[in-house]
Amino acid sequence: MRNKIITLVACAALSLSASAADKIKVGFLSTLTGPISGISSDLRDGFNLVLELNGGKFGGLPAEVVFGDDQQNPDVGKQVFDRMVRRDRIDIVTGTMFTNVMAAIAPTAFSNKVFFINANAGPAEFAGENCNPFYFSTAWQVESMDEAMGKYVTDKGFERVFLLAPNFPVGREHLDGFKRMYKGPIVGETYTRLGQLDYSVEIGQIRAAKPDAVFVFLFGNMGINFIKQYHQAGLSNEIPLFGPGFTFDDDTIRAVGEPIVGSLNASHWNEDFDNPANKRFVAEFERVYNRKPSIYAAQGYDAAQLIDAAVRDAEGQIKDHDRFRAALLQANFESVRGAFRFNTNQNPIQNLYLREIVREPDGRIVNRTVGLLLENHEDPYVGQCDMG
Amino acid sequence: MTATFLLEQMLNGLQFGLMLFLLAAGLTLVFGIMNMINLAHGSLYMIGAYLAATAVGYTGSFVAGVLIALAGTAAFGALLESSLLRRFYGRDHLSQVLATFALILILNDGVRMIWGPHAMLVNVPALVSGPIELLPGLHYPAYRLVVIAVGLLVALGLYLLVVHTRIGMRIRAGASNREMANALGGNISGLFTVVFALGAMLAALAGAMLGPVLAVEVGMGESIIILAFVVVVIGGIGSVRGALIGAIVVGCVDTFGRAFLTTILREFSSPTVADNLGPSLASMLIYIVMAAILFWKPRGLFPAQA
Structure with missing residues (x-):
């Protein structure tokens, strides 16, 4: 009897890994309180706008976003992130504002195979010697x-x-x-x-x-x-x-x-950029939040667009890490900044x-x-x- | 390193110190008289700044805006004291710290709900928006001179209030021996409310005056309240005179540390070491000075309590 159950569970697990996941979990770890929270809210609102326009889905998969506040403190960020990984079992983490928080959570993210979509800043470390297949930056390299x-x-x-x-x-x-x-x-x-x-x-x-x-x-x-x-x-x-x-x-x-x-x-971006993706973004952001978008809002929006495109291109198979990573690397979305693609270190090549x-x-x-x-x-x- | 540069930095130190004094004066009175650690004092500073920014925008007059902010924050302080904080006077300091820390979070989010998460715009009054040439080669922002003048006037006013009025006498009595003043006094709880409202008003004045110089935003109180506590501890808890001296010491030490430390270090070490060490040491300097003062004068420069 017990063997039967184990076989059943194993079959269920197998079939799960072969087919598309039923939802995608994103950890949004950001500095949501304190002096810097104004710009973090922009990032968050830009990110949420994509979900709002997509009816709460990324690439057709229902998205569940877990919000966490790092209070601009790497130790707090690490704790909150560990909880996201263990309890919430997130597939992707994004939203970090500060490179010291990024450095604190990156090892855990990489070892647990959580994709780290960086939407703000981009330290030399992760562009150079500590680059990682699980780290993508849609922002800019710091310098x-x-x-x-x-x-x-x-x-x-x-x-x-x-x-x-x-x-x-x-x-x-x-x-x-x-x-x-x-x-x-x-x-x-x-x-x-x-x-x-x-x-x-x-x-x-x-x-x-x-x-x-x-x-x-x-x-x-x-x-x-x-x-x-x-x-x-x-x-x-x-x-x-x-x-x-x-x-x-x-x-x-x-x-x-x-x-x-x-x-x-x-x-790398401005509100007046004359491309259809940006025009739509600026108009929708103003409609939903009643204010003009900032760079941070554009960053949050593009990070969410990247996730959306990659989930769609991987046909929802986000647990197949190689396939999902290949889809992310394609950056198959219309960036609000115009031309955008990933370099071999998964940092942007952009104007x-x-x-x-x-x-x-x-x-x-x-x-x-x-x-x-x-x-x-x-x-x-x-x-x-x-x-x- | 010229004399004008030195003079300019002295003015900077004085201006920063006087604004710290406005914050620390209220803090030291509340701490000294009610034996209450009020971490949320910085929130009153923030509320003062937001009220001033809003009122200046609404009335179009800077002076009117500041006065409205003072009245509004004093009223809010009185309400806060009589409804909530008064229940914590008898408790230990840990409860007070917890309660007022909670208050910081609540007030921050309250402000965020009313005014939004972004910093507010406050313009310097046009009359004093530019620099003034004080001496040949010494250009100083006119508005900062106004800030210095207001700070000095308030210091004088507080001195007259504390030393030469009846309410000042009661404040001094409360600060030097709370229990005895309690035992002899009539309306002690009324005095507490008045003192708290006065402290709130002074914090609001600092917030309103600094609005055009600094970012008016959620959380602005926390970054400055630590320094105000340093001032209180250096000056001696409960002493307004100590707060004034302590504030000017802190203002000048911080300013001179930032202005000269790296240059001085360059005389003794390589430029790279100096450039790395200077800024870090400059930001620690206030705390080193505080530790030194407490080593020789554990109760601060002007201890008020008997």
Whole structure:
């Protein structure tokens, strides 16, 4: 009798693995509370929009999304993620905002064969030596926007650049990216406390160093605080301020207002991109959430589109990891950024554009795409990646 | 390293210190008089900033907006005290920490529900939006000078209130010996509500004044409340004078640490080591100073309690 039951269970298990799964479980582990939660909610809303438009399904499979809050803390993130893996048995994890959280959960994800779809940032580690078949990035490699700005600043002939970033590994990676393509002299390089509120000291240092351009990587409230204070010190009229796209994104524009007009930044996406996928995304996002989408919203949307396409192409066989991975690698979806494909390290190959913040005739302050900086750009770490 | 740079950093330190003082003054009074650890004091700062941002947008006048925020937050503080927090005065500090931490989470989500998850826009009043040339070569944001002036005026006002008025006398009595003041006093619970509302109002003033300089967003209180606690501990619990001195010490130490530490380290070590060590050491400096002060003066610089 007992043997019979075991045989039955084994048969059931076998038939399950051969046919399509009946649903897909996604762990959405993000920083949903705290100062950064504004941009994480954008990522989440962009992700949810795909489900909303698809009637709650990814590639025809009913999707169950488990939300978890890492509180911007790698230890908390690891705990929440372990629970998602063991109790909820998720197939995919996405939503992480911070590279330290990503580093904390990645080993568990890879050893449990959970696909890690990274939708924000992309540390050098996972693009290079620690690349993994279970890791895909639909965002950008950390340094790419900075590389693009480095190229622009060099092309425009700036010769005295001051650099500023928060004092944590990714902050340094960003400035390294800028320095890879900017070849001129650097008159100052300052690292500030992560989450610093007041930049009066650094603004004093900038004034004393007399640069002809300032490049900052700051995000969320740090970017807002810095740009406001830079303007109040009267520097915005004297020394141009450059940065990667998310230092000058919609969340910052909304909180800073007029002083931000005229800033130039690099991004792989902008609201005004003239492709059908993006037009649909912008219109639907505004309809559902009653606000304009940000870069983060676009990232969340594309990550969900990738999952949707891969589940569809793998005909729901998400437990067949090789097949599902092959389907993910195809990136068979219309990205809101236009051309998008995966490199051999499963990081993006994409264009980077120059954006300028302008005031529209209707009074709205927005980013406008004004040029192409890098075409089909690959990250510099792809050579170090050996999936073998 | 010029004299103007030094002077500019001194102004920065003073301005940061005075804003910390507004937060710490309320905190130290509530801590000293009610023996209550109120972690949610930062939430009152946040509510002040949001109310000011909304009221400035609605009325179009910065001054009116700030005044509305002060009144609104003081009323909210009084309500909070009389409905909830007063029940925790007799409890141990752990219950207070738990209850007020819960309050932080509730108020954060409350604010998020009302105003949304994104940072709010607050403009500097046009009159003081640019920089002023104080000395040749020393440009300083005019609005920060206003912040310094308001901070100094409030410090003076608090001094007059605490030292020269009847309610101030009762506040001092409560801070120096709570039980005795309790035993002799008439309307102690009324005093508690007034003190709490006053603290809430000062926190709201800090939030409203910093709104145009910093991001007005959910969670803004938590990032600054730790520093306010450092100020309270350095200054001596319950002492408004201690809070003022402690706040200016913290403001200046933090500012000078960020401004000069890396440069100084470069004199002694290689640039790479200095660049790596400087920022980390600068962010620790306040806590090192706090530890040093507590080593020699375990009850803070100006202990209020007998």
